[in-house]
Amino acid sequence: MTDVTVLNEVEKDGGGTQEILLNLGPQHPSTHGVLRLVLELKGEYVARTDPHIGYLHRGTEKLAEDFTYTQIIPLTDRLDYLCPPSTNQAFVIAVEKLLGIEAPERAQYIRVMMTELSRISGHLLIVGALPMDVGAMTVMLYTMREREMVMDLLEMICGARMHTSFCRVGGVREDLPEGFAERIREFCDIFPQRISDYERLVARNRVFLQRTRGIAVITPEDAIDLGLSGPNLRASGVDWDIRRDCPYEIYDRLDFNVIVMEGGDCYDRWKCRIDEMRESTRIIEQCMRDMPEGPFLADEPTVSFPVDKELLKCSMETQIHHFELSAYGFKVPAGEIYSCVEAPKGELGFYIISDGSEKPFRMKVRAPSFVNLQALQGASNMDYLADVVAMLGSIDPVLAEVDK
Amino acid sequence: MGVPLYCTKIAKRFGREVEHEGHSHGMHVFAAPPSVVVDLCRFLKDDPELRFNFLSDICGVDRYPQTPRFEVVYHLYSIPLKWRLRIKCRVDDPPRVSSVVGVWKTANWHEREAYDMYGIVFDGHPDLRRIYMWEEFEGYPMRKDFPLRGYKDTYNPFGEEKTETSSSSLSDDQDNNSSQPGEKR
Numbered sequence: 326m327t328d329v330t331v332l333n334e335v336e337k338d339g340g341g342t343q344e345i346l347l348n349l350g351p352q353h354p355s356t357h358g359v360l361r362l363v364l365e366l367k368g369e370y371v372a373r374t375d376p377h378i379g380y381l382h383r384g385t386e387k388l389a390e391d392f393t394y395t396q397i398i399p400l401t402d403r404l405d406y407l408c409p410p411s412t413n414q415a416f417v418i419a420v421e422k423l424l425g426i427e428a429p430e431r432a433q434y435i436r437v438m439m440t441e442l443s444r445i446s447g448h449l450l451i452v453g454a455l456p457m458d459v460g461a462m463t464v465m466l467y468t469m470r471e472r473e474m475v476m477d478l479l480e481m482i483c484g485a486r487m488h489t490s491f492c493r494v495g496g497v498r499e500d501l502p503e504g505f506a507e508r509i510r511e512f513c514d515i516f517p518q519r520i521s522d523y524e525r526l527v528a529r530n531r532v533f534l535q536r537t538r539g540i541a542v543i544t545p546e547d548a549i550d551l552g553l554s555g556p557n558l559r560a561s562g563v564d565w566d567i568r569r570d571c572p573y574e575i576y577d578r579l580d581f582n583v584i585v586m587e588g589g590d591c592y593d594r595w596k597c598r599i600d601e602m603r604e605s606t607r608i609i610e611q612c613m614r615d616m617p618e619g620p621f622l623a624d625e626p627t628v629s630f631p632v633d634k635e636l637l638k639c640s641m642e643t644q645i646h647h648f649e650l651s652a653y654g655f656k657v658p659a660g661e662i663y664s665c666v667e668a669p670k671g672e673l674g675f676y677i678i679s680d681g682s683e684k685p686f687r688m689k690v691r692a693p694s695f696v697n698l699q700a701l702q703g704a705s706n707m708d709y710l711a712d713v714v715a716m717l718g719s720i721d722p723v724l725a726e727v728d729k
Numbered sequence: 730m731g732v733p734l735y736c737t738k739i740a741k742r743f744g745r746e747v748e749h750e751g752h753s754h755g756m757h758v759f760a761a762p763p764s765v766v767v768d769l770c771r772f773l774k775d776d777p778e779l780r781f782n783f784l785s786d787i788c789g790v791d792r793y794p795q796t797p798r799f800e801v802v803y804h805l806y807s808i809p810l811k812w813r814l815r816i817k818c819r820v821d822d823p824p825r826v827s828s829v830v831g832v833w834k835t836a837n838w839h840e841r842e843a844y845d846m847y848g849i850v851f852d853g854h855p856d857l858r859r860i861y862m863w864e865e866f867e868g869y870p871m872r873k874d875f876p877l878r879g880y881k882d883t884y885n886p887f888g889e890e891k892t893e894t895s896s897s898s899l900s901d902d903q904d905n906n907s908s909q910p911g912e913k914r
Contacts, residue, residue, distance in 0.1 A: 391877055552833065663785075663815065
């Protein structure tokens with residue numbers, strides 16, 4: 326698993342250190358997936374880090390060129406598998422803009438609520454995983470407990486725990502199930518207390534602080550230069566959130582704070598996510614409160630699937646309509662769009678070039694994890710091998726999204 | 730909506746070298762020849778009134794069989810001023826563009842990806858290696874003339890058979906980047 330190559334043996338006065346080339350990964354618990362780091366070590370100091378990615382490369386972009394727009398939605402699930410609703414949302418918003426249609430209000434509320442749920446689920450993983458990487462196992466067990474609640478909620482909405490594929494171009498697949506409002510209320514009531522519990526567990530733990538405070542600092546200028554986005558950028562003190570600065574869907578009607586830290590170290594990146602979960606809970610509460618009644622799918626017969634499932638069983642026309650949409654897809658006017666959303670990991674953009682057919686001519690995914698991972702080579706005060714592990718945990722890459 | 734400041738400033742600074750291609754879905758598009766892309770990017774980043782300090786994305790596009798065949802598309806964002814714009818750089822086969830790593834560090838991996846997927850060579854890039862595919866991989870998978878399932882070999886029994894022309898163009902391509910793999914099919 327871990328190869329060690331001795332580069333040259335240096336005999337200095339007083340012992341001396343060996344320079345070695347260390348292969349960390351691709352299968353290693355601290356790499357959060359299949360990332361391979363080639364580290365040039367001088368004793369315990371890291372002289373050079375070279376991330377090797379691509380072990381999970383599935384060619385999503387190439388596949389997308391051969392799929393209809395509806396078929397691409399499940400592909401986007403597999404990008405950031407911790408929070409599929411936000412990748413679904415990013416993709417369908419881009420297609421909707423190309424088509425010039427808008428989802429009904431209720432659908433937008435449902436999407437935003439699911440995105441925030443998934444943001445919590447994604448952040449819960451990192452909030453537990455970073456302490457685990459630096460030696461505090463306990464938090465992970467508790468965050469997984471709450472993550473299970475989020476999973477149950479998602480399962481209740483769409484039947485799937487992870488790969489939701491719930492968004493459709495023009496809305497969402499189904500309406501919210503009965504009894505959902507009570508369940509999510511229950512979650513929103515107990516969750517803020519649980520967040521404080523995680524904080525109490527490690528936020529003042531001396532070992533955790535020593536391993537994360539002031540480690541792998543990224544200055545605001547460097548962070549922008551490296552293209553960081555999302556919580557990683559805000560932890561460095563750059564006040565930028567796409568939800569607020571360039572609102573999409575219904576974010577302009579919601580009241581939430583953008584969490585900005587100052588230090589730019591591992592601890593701040595962790596803390597930023599803790600606080601963002603509180604804001605997400607608030608957003609979910611507002612969504613449930615303000616959600617209007619009404620259709621959940623746009624009334625666009627050329628684009629959206631028939632809503633009435635009973636009609637599908639007895640009406641020939643509806644069945645043909647459903648079949649045509651599933652088998653051949655719908656045409657999207659020629660044009661180009663770059664549309665981005667604030668995914669849990671940062672700016673998730675879809676650049677779609679349509680040539681007027683049912684399949685995109687080119688689809689490029691601007692994956693936030695891919696860009697964030699570059700920061701491994703740009704942080705300061707990351708001298709020890711142990712710091713690299715803390716850094717990697719704190720920038721929270723999802724390797725499926727890195728490799729696309 | 731009036732004409733944004735960056736349109737007039739670009740027109741003033743670069744004249745007819747950089748062409749304004751209109752406005753689509755909320756974003757102004759500019760077409761720049763490969764020779765001025767780096768200057769344009771540096772200008773947009775450094776000008777105190779524009780401050781396009783955030784490079785969102787660089788991606789390659791293959792317009793096969795049109796000519797010029799390739800496009801390199803840059804998406805820029807100005808965090809302080811909340812502007813977005815797109816720069817397109819059309820390049821012929823073999824594609825060569827100057828690297829913008831000197832302007833934004835984040836361009837490093839984006840350019841490696843475009844090189845890996847389309848074979849676009851970025852001059853002046855500090856470390857132009859394949860990023861997703863392995864070093865020995867032949868061909869550029871995102872090109873339109875690369876089969877969806879890849880080429881048949883030991884590990885890929887479902888791939889397409891390599892024809893004489895495609896395999897020769899692939900091996901040419903390994904030797905020097907100046908061949909034109911797409912033209913022979």
